[in-house]
Amino acid sequence: MGSNYFRSRIEGYRWLRSDGKPSFSTRVYRVEKELERLAKKILVSVSQTSPVLDAIEKMYTFQEEQLLVLHGENNFSGLVTSENVIDYLGGGELYNIVMDRHGGEIHSALNEQVKTIMIKESPFVYINEKLPDVISSMIKNKTRALPVLYKDNTVYGIITQRDIVMLLAEKRTGVKxxxxxxxxxxxxxxxxxxxxxxxxxxxxxxxxxxxxxxxxxxxxxxxxxxxxxxxxxxxxxxxxxxxxxxxxxxxxxxxxxxxxxxxxxxxxxxxxxxxxxxxxxxxxxxxxxxxxxxxxxxxxxxxxxxxxxx
CATH class of the missing domain: 3.10.580.10 (CBS-domain)
Structure with missing residues (x-):
């Protein structure tokens, strides 16, 4: 996730206590569960060598904003998001690859490998971590989704900002x-x-x-x-x-x-x-x-x- 909007929105919240530790609303602790019960198991993924178009097609077909990038037997390589795709197609610095490497040619550009545009050092959480850990990592890393891994770094699934909002939603928040x-x-x-x-x-x-x-x-x-x-x-x-x-x-x-x-x-x-x-x-x-x-x-x-x- 880009940082401009995120940074401007976080400023009104008491995110860190005076001792520098994260501070969460009470509702986070009321529903605290391990990620095995919160994360979505992996349903669709791509490999590092998949064409960018393949990733886009899967995002469209499965209505996903993020795809896990895997190698070998379910091993985690990174994450590719709709923002990465839009960055590459013309929205950001990745578009330079389209122009410099592919001369702007659409079919050549869409055949570029996913590893070129994915988040290679994507933050992640382990399956035994708790909800406060997930929220803390999302905020610190300015991301809307986190891969969930087993301790051997194979993939269990993914948890998104939307999943957390659905989990914590209440009829009355006291905020207008x-x-x-x-x-x-x-x-x-x-x-x-x-x-x-x-x-x-x-x-x-x-x-x-x-x-x-x-x-x-x-x-x-x-x-x-x-x-x-x-x-x-x-x-x-x-x-x-x-x-x-x-x-x-x-x-x-x-x-x-x-x-x-x-x-x-x-x-x-x-x-x-x-x-x-x-x-x-x-x-x-x-x-x-x-x-x-x-x-x-x-x-x-x-x-x-x-x-x-x-």
Whole structure:
């Protein structure tokens, strides 16, 4: 996960005690369990030598934001995420590989091995560790997912930020939406896709808002939508000369989703989180008494509200 948004959101929480040790909300200790009961067993993975397109296709088919990278008999090599994919396809520094090594040619670039874009020294946790250990590692390493390993470094599964939010969710948190929302991050619907990809990588978000030429919010650009574009092979219909820039030049409106939801600033975060799960949202807008949009809430915010003392 990129650090900009994460760092700005963690500042309002009492994450470290005066002695430097992590501080967690009481709900973390109420549900404390070992990872064998919390983590998802590995269902889908890729190898270091798998083509990048294979990883994208699996993310799309299995609706996964992260894939474990394995070698040999279930041995852990690293992690590849939708953010790594978007970084490589045009959003970040990995895009230099596409241009320098592959001359921007889309089929050659998508045939690059996963090991080129994966997180090679990915943080992980062992299966006997407890929930506070997991939360601490996620925050320190600025990641939304952690591989779960046996002591011999073979893989048991993975635990995600979303899993923890679901585990800790309560109807009432005592925190209002307006207290923790952040400024709305958006792009224009007519901007080329690469502009949205760069914004996703720069902010470390997996969903940003899309505005029209009248500055009205009309939808979202999600990491999953970009994965779907390539994983479904729909991207190839835009390719006439064989270059990735042909896809990256399409307007964001051709890839955006129209799933906008709003909550009033006085609504408890418990209700906000419930809505996000029920409607499969990555972000919601927060409004004031005049129905004006004043901010946005992401799953990062839900994670911090539930896991840390405010």
């Amino acid at each position: 939406a307006g207290e923790i929302c952040s400024p709305i991050i958006s792009v224009n619907s007519l901007d080329p896709l690469i502009v949205g990809m760069k914004m996703l990588v720069q902010t470390s978000l997996d969903s940003i808002y899309v505005k029209n030429e009248m500055d009205q919010i009309i939808g979202t650009l999600d990491s999953s939508g970009i994965v779907q574009l390539f994983g479904s092979h729909e991207a190839f219909k835009f390719v006439k000369k064989g270059y990735l820039t042909e896809v990256n030049s399409i307007p964001i409106k051709d890839v955006m989703q129209f799933n906008i939801e709003r909550v009033y600033k006085q609504v408890d975060m418990g209700d906000v989180i419930s809505k996000m799960f029920n409607k499969k949202l990555k972000t919601v807008l927060v409004t004031d008494e005049n129905d004006e949009d004043i901010g946005m809430i992401t799953f990062d915010d839900a994670f911090f509200v539930l896991a840390l003392p405010i």
